[in-house]
Amino acid sequence: MHSKIYDVVIVGAGPAGSFFARELAMNKPEFKIALINGQSKENTKPCGGLLSPSAQKLFAKYNLTLPNSVLADPQIFSVETIDLNTKCVRHYQRHYLNMDRYLLDMYLLSLVPQNVDVICDRCISIEKDNNLYKLKLKNTDLCGLSIVGADGASSIVKNSFFKKKAYRYTSIQGIYRCNNPHLPHYSCIFDRKTSDSCSWTIRKNGYYIFGGAFKTKGCREAYEKQKANLENFLGYSLGKPERIEACMLTSPKKLSDFFVGKKEIYLIGEAGGFISASSFEGISNAIQSGRLLAEAYSEGKNHKEILKLYKRKTRKLKLKLFLKIQKRKILCSPFLRFLIMKSGIKSVK
Ligand SMILES: Cc1cc2nc3c(=O)[nH]c(=O)nc-3n(C[C@H](O)[C@H](O)[C@H](O)COP(=O)(O)OP(=O)(O)OC[C@H]3O[C@@H](n4cnc5c(N)ncnc54)[C@H](O)[C@@H]3O)c2cc1C
Incomplete structure (x- = not known):
């Protein structure tokens, strides 16, 4: 039995995959595209x-809007940065939108053309x-002339074809039923005894x-230890989580960790290492890399050209994210962080 052959098979429908699929389908309506x-x-x-x-x-x-239904409660205007070791606390103004991530993904998916x-x-x-990429899915098989890995930090596309591995953390999130109004609405936590990276608390829809x-x-031990240290600092027990979720989280450490693929295989979003090493902000970088690859597909006549164009177009993004690696070095250095926090520079008094 022959499986269907697509021009492009996109693995992963997160922000990178959905946005890329949308742009490519609009620019290249003649293409047969599958989004898994x-x-x-x-x-x-x-x-x-x-x-x-x-x-x-x-x-x-x-020219996109965001439906209210995607927004979570409450909206947040500042981050409370807490160093659990020095007990230093500072508030910084932030302009994020607090969202339900699953609903955001569903919204972006709804923008993918028919x-x-x-x-x-x-x-x-x-x-x-030969010239075909054969994909085995749980319930079916399909083939593609080119493959786009938009499948995040544990990318099966990247792992199947490339040895290159960017540094990854295991990210753990506990979801607690907690309405204590005295807890920070949104915080960024440093505790060098349990992690060389940052943690966060966010209020979301009653959780x-x-x-x-x-x-x-x-x-897991580090997470529990840090939770105990945080509870100690806050003077409040979060109790048992309603659920615990975990996944890998890419943390690029050098320029070559941003890797866009080879031949007819392209990587976008976190699969390509496009995430901020200092804040783990990844949604914008996923969308941006998807957009750049769609542009490369529109302009390139063959895969050699597309890859070349995609490499060139992502230079600026790579540079921006490379600077985030340098920023991370400063923020995650206990001494430099202490100096910055102590100085109060840019903080909300
Ligand atoms: C705990 C945590 C908190 C974060 N918080 C923020 C934040 O607040 N703001 C922010 O901007 N960024 C945040 N990030 C980073 C952000 O989530 C990612 O960088 C961003 O989602 C990357 O988008 P993506 O489309 O590249 O990959 P993903 O969003 O990871 O999407 C990949 C998709 O591929 C699918 N997939 C994977 N493997 C397969 C497979 N084999 N077959 C089919 N589908 C597959 C997955 O189900 C998923 O839907 C956070 C990350 C973590 C881990």
Whole structure:
């Protein structure tokens, strides 16, 4: 039995995959495109669900709005930065939108035109056979002339074809039923005893999210230890979580960690390493890289040209994210962070 052959198969319908599918289908209506959506309500992407000003700017650029139904309660105007070791606390103004991440993904997916085949399934293997990429999904098989990995930090596309691995944390988020109005609405937490990265708490639709990024070895113990340290600092117990979610989280450390693919295989979003190392803000970078690849597909005559164009177009994005790696070095250095926080520079008094 022959499976259907697509010009482009996109694995993953997160912000990168959906946005790329939308742009490509509009620019190249003659293309046969498949978008594999492996997400379901029971298996959602763990995320803080904060939409950054850069992501809002991209929405503006594409004349997109955001339905109220995607927004979560409450909206937040500042971040409380807490260093659990020095007990230093500072508030900084922020302009994020607090959203329900699953509903944002569903909204972006709803913008994908009808000429894209959206296949609700999970890809379990991919191999190249002559000029064709053969994808085995849980419930069906299909083939593509080119593949786009938009499947996040644990990308099956990247892992199937490339040895390159960017550094990854294990991110753990606990969702707590907690309405204590005295807890920070949104905080960024540093605790060098349990993680060399930052953690966060966010109020969302009657729940309190406490999440962080931890070295994979011993991540659960580190999470529990940090939670105890935070509770100690707040003088309040979050109690038992209603649920715990976890996933890998890319943290680029060098320029070569931003990797766009080879031959007829392209990587966008977190699969390509496009995420801020300092704040883990990834939605805008996912959308932006998807948009740049769609432009490259429109302008390139063959895959060699498309890849070249995509590499060139992502230079600015890579540079921006490279600067975030440098920013992270400053923020995650206990001494420099202490100096910045102590100085009160840019903080809300
Ligand atoms: C805990 C946490 C909190 C975060 N908070 C924020 C935040 O507040 N704001 C922000 O901007 N960024 C945040 N990020 C980063 C952000 O979530 C990601 O960088 C962004 O979602 C990347 O988008 P993407 O489309 O590249 O990949 P993803 O959003 O990861 O989407 C990948 C999609 O591919 C699907 N998929 C994966 N494998 C397969 C497969 N084999 N077959 C089919 N489908 C597959 C997944 O189900 C998923 O739907 C956070 C990340 C984590 C882990």
